[in-house]
Amino acid sequence: MYSEKVMDHFTNPRNVGEIPDADAVGEVGNAKCGDIMKIYMKIEDGIIVDTKFQTFGCASAIATSSMATELIKGKSVEEALELSNKAVVEALDGLPPAKVHCSVLAEEAVKAAIVDYYKKIGKDTTELEKQCNGCCASCSAHEHEHATHEE
Amino acid sequence: MSHEQKNRFVYADNAATTSVHPVVLAKMMPLFGEVLGNPSSLHAKGREAKKYIDDARSKIAGILGCEAKEIYFTGCGSESDNWAIKGAVKAYLDRHDKDTCHVITTKIEHHAVLHTCKALEKQGIKVTYLPVDENAMVNPDDVVKAIQEDTALVAIMYANNEVGTVEPIKEITKRVKEVNEKILVFTDAVQAVGHLPINVKDLGVDMLAFSGHKFRAPKGVGGLYVKSGVVVKTLIEGGGQEKGKRGGTENMPGIVGMAEALAIANEEMQDDNARLAMLRDDLIRRLLEIPHSRLTGHPTKRLPGTASFTFEYIEGESLLLMLDMMGICASTGSACSSKSLEPSHVLLAMGLPHEIAHGSLRLTLSHETTQADVDYIVESVKKVIERLREISPLGRQ
Ligand SMILES: Cc1ncc(COP(=O)(O)O)c(C=O)c1O
Numbered sequence: 039m040y041s042e043k044v045m046d047h048f049t050n051p052r053n054v055g056e057i058p059d060a061d062a063v064g065e066v067g068n069a070k071c072g073d074i075m076k077i078y079m080k081i082e083d084g085i086i087v088d089t090k091f092q093t094f095g096c097a098s099a100i101a102t103s104s105m106a107t108e109l110i111k112g113k114s115v116e117e118a119l120e121l122s123n124k125a126v127v128e129a130l131d132g133l134p135p136a137k138v139h140c141s142v143l144a145e146e147a148v149k150a151a152i153v154d155y156y157k158k159i160g161k162d163t164t165e166l167e168k169q170c171n172g173c174c175a176s177c178s179a180h181e182h183e184h185a186t187h188e189e
Numbered sequence: 190m191s192h193e194q195k196n197r198f199v200y201a202d203n204a205a206t207t208s209v210h211p212v213v214l215a216k217m218m219p220l221f222g223e224v225l226g227n228p229s230s231l232h233a234k235g236r237e238a239k240k241y242i243d244d245a246r247s248k249i250a251g252i253l254g255c256e257a258k259e260i261y262f263t264g265c266g267s268e269s270d271n272w273a274i275k276g277a278v279k280a281y282l283d284r285h286d287k288d289t290c291h292v293i294t295t296k297i298e299h300h301a302v303l304h305t306c307k308a309l310e311k312q313g314i315k316v317t318y319l320p321v322d323e324n325a326m327v328n329p330d331d332v333v334k335a336i337q338e339d340t341a342l343v344a345i346m347y348a349n350n351e352v353g354t355v356e357p358i359k360e361i362t363k364r365v366k367e368v369n370e371k372i373l374v375f376t377d378a379v380q381a382v383g384h385l386p387i388n389v390k391d392l393g394v395d396m397l398a399f400s401g402h403k404f405r406a407p408k409g410v411g412g413l414y415v416k417s418g419v420v421v422k423t424l425i426e427g428g429g430q431e432k433g434k435r436g437g438t439e440n441m442p443g444i445v446g447m448a449e450a451l452a453i454a455n456e457e458m459q460d461d462n463a464r465l466a467m468l469r470d471d472l473i474r475r476l477l478e479i480p481h482s483r484l485t486g487h488p489t490k491r492l493p494g495t496a497s498f499t500f501e502y503i504e505g506e507s508l509l510l511m512l513d514m515m516g517i518c519a520s521t522g523s524a525c526s527s528k529s530l531e532p533s534h535v536l537l538a539m540g541l542p543h544e545i546a547h548g549s550l551r552l553t554l555s556h557e558t559t560q561a562d563v564d565y566i567v568e569s570v571k572k573v574i575e576r577l578r579e580i581s582p583l584g585r586q
Contacts, residue, residue, distance in 0.1 A: 040510075048507070049514065054580050069544035069583060072504055072524045072532065076582040092582035096506035096525035100580060137525075 040097060041131035047101035052108050055090040061158065064150030067143050073099045075147040077107065081155055084114050091147070098137040099144075105129050106144035115155065119166075121148050198516040199562045203494055204350050204380060204553035205520055210405040213450045217407070220442035228439050229428060238441050245448035252455050253397070253414060254388035261413045261431045262444050266379040266400030267301035268424070269413040272435070273375045273396045274305045274344055276421030278314055281341035283422070288313060290341040295319045295327050296538035297354075298346050302377055303534070306344070319345075324487040325354040325539050329361045336368050347378035347397075348385065351522055351535040351551060352486030353495030355385065362393040373419060379403055379411075383454035384462075384492060395419045401447035404454045410443030461556050465493040468554055468563050472496045475567045479574055481584065485536060485549065494554040499541065502584030503548045503577040505532075511573040517566060522549040 040048070057078035067074040073095030080088035089111050093103040105126050110118040123141035127133050133141060149166065156163045200208075220241065226234030228242050243257070250257040263269045274292070281290050294306050296318045306316045317335045321327055327345055343365050348355045362374045375396040381387060382397075383404025389397055395416045402408040415421055415434075427436015454461075473484055473496050481501035500508070505523025512519050522533025524547060531537070532546035552566060578584060 045510075048510065051580060065582070069547075070542075072543070072547040074582055092580060094502060094581040094583050095504050096523070097510050098525075099504070100507060 039134055040101075041133075043105075043129075043131045044098060044101040044133065047104040047130065048097040051091075051093075051100055051104035053090045053104065053111070054092070056092065057088060057090050062151040062155035064147045064152070064154055066146045066150050067095070069094065072096070073140060073143055075099065075103050075143050077103070077147040077151045079110075079151050079155065081115060084116075086110050086113055086115065086118055095140065095143075096137070098133050098140040101130055102126050102133075102141045102144040103147070106148055110148060115152055118148055119152055121145055197565055199558070199565055200518045201552040201554060201558070201562075201566060202518045202520050203555040204353075204403070204492075204551065206402045206408060207405045207555060208557075209407050209446070210450055210453055212453060213406060213446045216449045217442045217446045220445055224441070228441060229430065241441055241445050242439055245444045248448040249412065249451055252451055253382070254390050255414055256417065258432075259389075259414055259417050261415060261434055262439060263411045263413055263435060264437070264440070265409060265411045266299075266377070266398055266403070267411075269379075269398035269400070269411045270299070270301040270377050271305050272424040273398060273413055273415075273421060274302065274342065275309070276424055277342045277373050277375065277396070277419075278309060279422035280420040284420070285339075287339070289315060290339045291315045291317070291337045292342045292344065293317045293319065293332060293335045293340060294344045295321060295346070297321050297325055297327075297349055297351075297535045298344070299350055299377060299379070302344055302346070315339075321354075321538050323540050324490075325349050325352050325485070325535060326487055326490070327356050327361065329357055329364045332361050333364050333368055336365065336372065340369070340372050342373045342375060344375045344377070347376045347381040347387075348492050349486065349535060350380045351533055351549075352497045352539070353380075353491035353553075354487040355381070355490045355492065358394065359392050366393065380492060383451055384458070384494070386455075386458065389414050389416070396421070401443060401450060404450050406447035406450035407443050410440050410447050412447070457556070462493040465554055465556075465558070468558055468560065469494060469496050471560075472552060472554075472563050472566060473498075475563075476570055479571060483545075485539065485541070492553075494558075495551065496554070497551040498549065499536070499545050500548045500550065500574050501545055502581045503574060505547055505549050507577055508548070508550055508570075508573055511577070512569060515569045515573070517569055520551040520553070522551070523547045 060078040061081040062079040065076040076092045078090045079086050089107045091103045091107050093100050123145040126141045126144050153163045153166050226238035228239040246260050247257045250260050310316050319331050347358050358376050365372050373395040376394050377398045379400045382399035397414040400411040423434050425436045483499050485497045505521030506525040509521045522536055524532045536546035
């Protein structure tokens with residue numbers, strides 16, 4: 039069901055943890071839906087020099103969190119903003135269709151963290167927040183993506 | 190992960206399905222070869238096959254405490270559920286020349302029952318889905334209170350497949366019949382037959398469903414007890430098999446296997462259950478040492494092999510896959526694993542909030558489970574939960 043890459047990032051997730059003096063923190067999702075992703079960034083001269091995450095969720099949520107942090111590490115904030123869920127999924131050699139929404143969560147977490155950073159440095163975030171208010175991946179956003187399944 | 194752990198394998202998902210008993214398999218093998226006849230054929234080979242089915246029917250009837258003619262074979266537990274419910278409702282509507290009636294069931298039924306009831310609702314049938322308490326127990330008073338003038342059927346499971354709670358079917362049946370003896374009582378006993386002593390006459394139910402693969406017969410064969418005199422409309426029309434009640438050439442080897450498996454289960458039940466309950470309780474006690482864990486289902490009135498839990502701050506599919514990598518097969522009611530949006534309807538009906546229901550784990554033991562297996566499960570679950578909680582942003586406050 040999952041690719042080897044997904045299983046690798048699920049069992050050995052990269053960049054797990056917190057950054058206590060982070061310059062940017064983004065949290066999306068909620069416990070009721072069964073997935074929360076929190077991402078921390080250390081930013082120097084517009085470059086993401088370090089990033090860590092904490093995720094509550096299924097294997098694909100953990101794997102996409104791990105991959106997303108790998109993809110943005112060392113990149114500029116602007117480059118990180120371009121990170122799409124599609125890119126995360128491709129880097130993981132794909133996700134089952136029912137799990138693609140988990141990758142949206144990773145993209146949104148990155149965006150939410152950057153909104154946090156922009157606010158701190160006094161940059162206008164209205165356009166960005168229109169795209170994502172930090173909780174787009176609510177349960178209703180996933181609705182109808184799954185088929186029902188029984189044992 | 191150490192080498193030793195990698196090689197260890199523990200199958201703890203026996204509520205999903207069981208292995209076929211070797212004696213059952215041996216009994217079935219010739220039935221795929223020499224005993225090739227169609228039980229409906231008049232010739233020698235047909236009669237031979239028919240005899241096998243008749244003997245299996247008598248054997249099962251003897252164990253369940255009814256007459257052979259009250260046992261019907263089906264393709265699976267789901268078919269038995271569908272047939273009992275749709276067949277009883279249709280019979281009621283025909284008899285009363287009506288186009289609606291009322292059915293009472295519960296919120297914790299298997300989807301084979303729940304979705305059947307939902308489908309009936311779309312056709313205008315009224316359905317009451319009874320709540321359960323925090324242990325997934327149905328209150329017989331609630332059943333009685335739900336009865337209406339035109340209640341045709343009460344459908345309540347004998348034992349729950351997710352949390353193992355055993356329902357008071359005998360009392361429920363007695364209470365329903367006291368109000369109106371014409372109301373039919375059906376119980377989905379798929380998780381109970383072969384695991385708990387069951388006598389249909391003692392229970393007083395009108396219909397009871399069972400499925401072979403839950404008690405070491407092969408997959409794809411089930412049965413329905415229908416008390417004589419009770420009318421259920423035919424679901425599968427065909428060539429007159431099962432006294433015209435269920436069309437389709439019988440799965441003769443499966444039926445014979447199911448009878449044999451039930452006989453073995455019945456024979457070994459007492460010893461097996463005492464041993465299973467000991468292992469189960471050891472597993473429960475030790476997994477509840479994990480902080481923020483809870484047992485789901487009734488603490489004592491539960492299936493002997495079923496241990497079910499929730500662990501806060503983690504998600505069930507992650508837990509399941511990590512255990513899988515350690516060689517442990519288990520099950521979860523989390524939303525992500527079920528591919529539906531919602532976590533287990535059973536856990537929600539028990540009043541657990543979504544965030545807790547996402548972290549559920551079911552371990553179902555069998556005759557094969559050893560103390561060493563239980564030790565390995567405990568050690569592995571503890572390790573995995575600690576690991577997942579390290580990754581999780583929750584539960585740190
Ligand atoms: C309580 C209950 N009812 C019905 C079924 C369906 O049985 P089958 O798999 O034979 O269709 C199951 C099996 O998952 C079950 O646990």
